[in-house]
């Protein structure tokens with residue numbers, strides 16, 4: 001069981017009241033600051049962008065993705081892989097600072113049976129909290145505690161900026 005299954009609840013509408021934007025690739029659109037998509041950019045480096053997830057499974061759910069459109073981790077260069085590793089650690093530090101989660105799930109959905117819904121390569125960073133609802137509770141229609149992605153973006157953007165000033 002993976003959190004992707006939760007997307008079937010159409011949380012996009014739940015959270016934002018909007019339907020999926022009509023763009024070729026939503027992550028490229030975010031990278032290009034396309035006005036048709038919700039701009040949830042938290043932090044940007046030379047090759048990557050950290051974004052709040054418009055379909056958060058949990059408070060603080062982030063995506064890290066390359067600015068260039070690639071669809072496999074096998075297409076990452078060594079330098080990109082190294083940058084991504086550092087950025088993953090930085091994102092977890094920022095999330096710890098802002099939300100104090102008890103743990104993280106970090107990973108990719110790869111291949112047709114993985115539940116992947118966006119082809120553009122992206123790494124999920126999902127903070128986990130000791131008192132969150134279990135998966136079955138959520139399936140059973142219990143109230144989801146989801147922070148608005150724009151609020152998440154603002155909080156985490158500030159935390160990233162503070163770190164990168166020093």
Ligand SMILES: [Zn+2]
Pocket residue numbers: 025026027028029068069070120
């Ligand atoms: Zn793309």
